[in-house]
Amino acid sequence: MSTRIAFLKGHGTENDFVIIPDAENTIDLPPATAAALCDRRAGIGGDGLLHVVRSAAHPEARSMAAEAEWFMDYRNGDGSIAEMCGNGLRVFARYLQRAGHVAEGDMAVATRAGVKTVHIAKEGDITVGMGKALLPEGDVTVTVGERSWPARNVNMGNPHAVAFVEDLGHAGDLYAAPPFSPPTAYPDGVNVEFVVDRGLRHVALRVHERGSGETRSCGTGACAVAVAAARRDGADPAVTGTPATYTVDVPGGRLMITERPDGEIEMTGPAVIVAEGEIDTEWLETMTP
DSSP: OOSEEEEEEEEETTEEEEEEEOTTOOSOOOHHHHHHHHOTTTSSOOSEEEEEEEGGGSTTTGGGTTTOSEEEEEEETTSOBOSOOHHHHHHHHHHHHHTTSOOSEEEEEEETTEEEEEEEOTTSOEEEEEEEOBOOOSOEEEEETTEEEEEEEEESSSEEEEEEOSOGGGGTTOSSOOOEESGGGOTTOOEEEEEEEEETTEEEEEEEETTTEEESOOHHHHHHHHHHHHHHTTOOHHHHSSOEEEEEEETTEEEEEEEOTTSEEEEEEOOEEEEEEEEEHHHHHHHOO
């Protein structure tokens, strides 16, 4: 481990991340280290960690290097590896812009869920191509206390269970992962969204992200919610031939989600870098085994 490790802190609709620039993939970030950095009391604090690596320098991304120069090596707040994070992808792109690696306009980023397209607009918001949703068959139920709801199984490169409820308070404190059934539906855990209607094609959510607990926002979750709402509302773009756009309010702000007739989904929202500094590696060594 190097004697000095640079970091930044950023957020997208208050879904916040520790950013570790490491172009040549020289910094070892085992789960315990990532978790220590994301610890809100003893570390820097974040819902997740964005390890910024050139695709050619990372064994999981070398096959995508010809399409995308940069790889988002994403970790959950507990240090576990995750496939994708939509809000994190916008913050990742904002960092690359701030560092001078990219400019306004279009770019591509490699993730464990494949290569994603990103557009950095002049007015500040960032649009991310989130790919297509998969809708696995089978009934799913989520439970909080004595209440249970049917949930739509939506996969956005990571798994989601979307439940429409009467009141967001019914989701409880979301400290622990809401139980789901059948257990075979999500063998590696699931992100659970509780959703209420706010108006025409306008919904609000609370989310429990696997490995992180309740977060202020979840980009892939907002996309999963828009897809589930469109199917519920009879607005499947593949059937209607017309794009479906939903306003999705999250506790940390607002995202705009559009699903096109070809199934491709775009998410637009803000991304902010709030701080940068250096990690005390002596502290980090005491925090990790």
